Amino acid sequence: MANTDVTLGAASVLALNNQERTAGFTHKFEIDHTDIDEGTALDDTVTVSLGSLPDNFVVSKCFMYVKEAFDYSGDEAGTLTVQVGTDGDPNNYATAANLIATGTPVAAGVVVGAASGVIPTAAGSAGESGDALEALFTNSAAGSPSLLNVGKLVILMEIAEGLL
DSSP, rough: EEEEEOOGGGEEEOOOOOOHHTTTEEEEEEHHHHTTTOSSSOOOEEEEEEEOOOTEEEEEEEEEEEEEEEEEEEOOOOOOEEEEEESSSSTTTTEEEEETTTTEEOTOOEEEEOOOOOOOOOOTSEEOOOOOOEEEEEEEESSGGGGEEEEEEEEEEEEEEEEO
């Protein structure tokens, strides 16, 4: 198993629309299949850097939905999961959620992970110094991230700064 580190480009950190802001979210990240098609072997992982959390931060929500269904080229029967956290705690804000389960892609428009957007643990959700914010994609069973030919994930987060 190998890990590939990828930095999400500024073009994938998007301005929020009024509906998203009304729900309390402050940050939006779009991850395309081309951002994570780096690994080439079974059980490969891809760590996508979403940026840095600010000093004196509080993360209170993390919500994910599939904008475009992920799928492998060919007849691959692999699985693909995603979790969101920091470099020290990769699932602090969203625990592992399936994007492809036993070869069946999650349909577009479906929420993955906690539908409420509530983070799973309070530990690590606030800090006086910033931290690296990451999404960890894990491929298993069959296929590899390099065989992804379609898919887009949207991550919405509520991140406040200057509160501590």
